[in-house]
Amino acid sequence: MSADAGPAPKAMQRIVIAGGGTAGWIVAAGLAKTLGKVLDIKLIESDEIGTVGVGEATIPTLVTFHRLLDINEQEFMAATQATFKLGIGFESWRAIDQNYVHSFGMTGKDHWTAGFQHFWLKGRERRLAGDYGDYCLELKAALESRFAHLPRGGMNYAFHIDASLYAKYLRRFSEPLGVKRIEGKIVEVKTDPVSGYIKSIRLDSGGEIEGDLFIDCTGFRGLLIGQALHVGYEDWSHWLFCDSAAAVQTESVGDALPYTRSIARQSGWQWRIPLQHRVGNGMVYCSRYIGDNEAKKFLLANVAGKPLIEPRIIKFRPGQRREHWKRNCICVGLASGFIEPLESTSIHLIQRSIIRLMQMFPRSPIQQSDIDEFNQQMSSEIEHIRDFIVLHYHVTNRDDSPFWRALRSMDIPASLQHRIDLFRETGRVFRVPNELFAENSWIQVMLGQGIMPQQHHPVADLMGDEELRQFLDDIKSSVDRTVVQLPRHQAYVEQYCKAAER
Numbered sequence: 438m439s440a441d442a443g444p445a446p447k448a449m450q451r452i453v454i455a456g457g458g459t460a461g462w463i464v465a466a467g468l469a470k471t472l473g474k475v476l477d478i479k480l481i482e483s484d485e486i487g488t489v490g491v492g493e494a495t496i497p498t499l500v501t502f503h504r505l506l507d508i509n510e511q512e513f514m515a516a517t518q519a520t521f522k523l524g525i526g527f528e529s530w531r532a533i534d535q536n537y538v539h540s541f542g543m544t545g546k547d548h549w550t551a552g553f554q555h556f557w558l559k560g561r562e563r564r565l566a567g568d569y570g571d572y573c574l575e576l577k578a579a580l581e582s583r584f585a586h587l588p589r590g591g592m593n594y595a596f597h598i599d600a601s602l603y604a605k606y607l608r609r610f611s612e613p614l615g616v617k618r619i620e621g622k623i624v625e626v627k628t629d630p631v632s633g634y635i636k637s638i639r640l641d642s643g644g645e646i647e648g649d650l651f652i653d654c655t656g657f658r659g660l661l662i663g664q665a666l667h668v669g670y671e672d673w674s675h676w677l678f679c680d681s682a683a684a685v686q687t688e689s690v691g692d693a694l695p696y697t698r699s700i701a702r703q704s705g706w707q708w709r710i711p712l713q714h715r716v717g718n719g720m721v722y723c724s725r726y727i728g729d730n731e732a733k734k735f736l737l738a739n740v741a742g743k744p745l746i747e748p749r750i751i752k753f754r755p756g757q758r759r760e761h762w763k764r765n766c767i768c769v770g771l772a773s774g775f776i777e778p779l780e781s782t783s784i785h786l787i788q789r790s791i792i793r794l795m796q797m798f799p800r801s802p803i804q805q806s807d808i809d810e811f812n813q814q815m816s817s818e819i820e821h822i823r824d825f826i827v828l829h830y831h832v833t834n835r836d837d838s839p840f841w842r843a844l845r846s847m848d849i850p851a852s853l854q855h856r857i858d859l860f861r862e863t864g865r866v867f868r869v870p871n872e873l874f875a876e877n878s879w880i881q882v883m884l885g886q887g888i889m890p891q892q893h894h895p896v897a898d899l900m901g902d903e904e905l906r907q908f909l910d911d912i913k914s915s916v917d918r919t920v921v922q923l924p925r926h927q928a929y930v931e932q933y934c935k936a937a938e939r
């Protein structure tokens with residue numbers, strides 16, 4: 438059955454992307470690279486309105502996505518003033534001055550019946566094990582500020598990028614593949630009175646852009662999906678209190694670290710993202726506990742380099758659209774919702790939307806079963822990410838402010854409560870289908886936030902002391918030997934992908 442009765446839309450050939458931020462240009466690049474020869478792709482953006490201008494920390498799935506598009510890594514990194522990212526350093530999240538790293542790597546070696554954490558727990562019980570992080574290459578390299586590409590994908594990494602340069606880079610990538618950019622302000626979205634399908638977009642210039650399939654990348658405004666098609670929003674602010682951010686760029690001070698810093702504060706947290714030419718800084722906070730001016734002041738008092746711009750305030754509502762695809766409109770990026778940037782998952786979700794769209798690229802008429810499947814997959818993926826973010830806030834020993842006390846005592850999603858209980862009681866973690874974060878991510882954050890399992894798998898008891906010591910020491914020594922041989926991250930960036938002077 439087609440979605441909504443009414444005149445069947447024409448063949449899905451004319452694609453209109455509304456918005457040219459990171460979302461719009463990632464969608465344009467993905468579509469143009471794969472189906473560009475059979476599609477007519479137009480992208481509308483407004484220089485006057487501009488983009489959100491943040492979104493500079495990524496996760497390793499971007500490396501894979503770039504490979505799908507045949508993007509040259511060195512060229513892309515030089516063009517976006519990028520550095521490498523091996524994880525996120527969480528400072529003062531568990532308690533003030535207690536830190537841990539959520540790295541992108543594997544930790545130790547798993548047995549098919551039980552993850553490495555069970556052997557580590559056994560080793561800890563017998564006083565044979567070091568810190569959990571001692572058995573992870575990426576984590577140790579991050580803390581030592583070292584990086585290199587290793588054979589056979591031996592080092593799992595992502596990037597820190599300049600958000601506005603990234604959109605420009607993708608524009609240069611997409612236009613030769615046939616994407617037509619149209620500058621203009623959208624003033625009206627016209628729908629078919631019978632089917633409710635979007636027919637065209639009218640610009641302030643008077644021009645009208647018709648299309649078969651519309652991708653809403655208009656950011657928080659959600660001009661097509663929200664304002665024209667009236668798709669509602671599922672609000673998660675009862676679990677994710679932060680609704681505001683102050684952002685400022687500063688001069689670099691010292692070498693770029695190969696990880697993002699996330700520092701918990703009394704009413705939110707602060708990010709530091711080191712690029713080649715500057716550092717991106719921000720303070721994410723809950724407006725119920727701290728005002729905008731106070732947040733700006735706090736941020737400026739807690740950055741390392743000289744500010745390059747005035748801090749900007751960005752307001753957001755944590756949650757997701759109730760439908761990501763409705764009729765002939767798919768929303769991507771901030772138009773589809775926003776969790777918050779704690780684990781740098783937004784750009785990843787943009788990639789997932791476009792990959793999913795490619796896999797379900799519709800023929801005419803659009804089938805409701807495609808729409809339902811797409812919406813179900815997007816929602817469940819986002820809900821797993823939401824749970825992971827809520828974990829950081831809820832499981833903490835911090836009680837030094839009303840913000841943290843409220844987070845500690847709030848009710849959490851049942852799905853998250855189950856994961857926490859399972860890990861606390863048994864040490865077990867299972868990745869569910871279609872989930873971004875792997876077991877080791879959950880383990881690193883749960884241990885980092887202070888959950889110590891009460892049990893471990895009996896398979897770990899089969900090892901005698903000497904065998905267990907040897908097993909753990911071998912992994913640790915191998916990590917240490919590799920790390921000392923790696924070049925400094927700053928030196929590696931300079932020889933691999935140094936950006937032109939600006």
Ligand SMILES: Cc1cc2nc3c(=O)[nH]c(=O)nc-3n(C[C@H](O)[C@H](O)[C@H](O)COP(=O)(O)OP(=O)(O)OC[C@H]3O[C@@H](n4cnc5c(N)ncnc54)[C@H](O)[C@@H]3O)c2cc1C
Nearest residue numbers: 456457458459460488489492494623656770771778783784
């Ligand atoms: C504080 C903060 C920090 C973040 N940090 C990260 C991070 O570290 N990592 C990460 O992955 N993500 C992060 N994100 C999310 C990330 O910024 C976004 O996912 C990403 O930038 C995509 O944004 P967008 O393209 O959807 O929206 P925008 O950048 O807002 O782009 C919207 C586009 O629509 C156009 N537009 C809007 N209205 C009209 C109109 N009327 N006519 C014509 N054009 C119009 C605009 O001109 C613009 O081109 C962060 C977000 C916030 C708020």
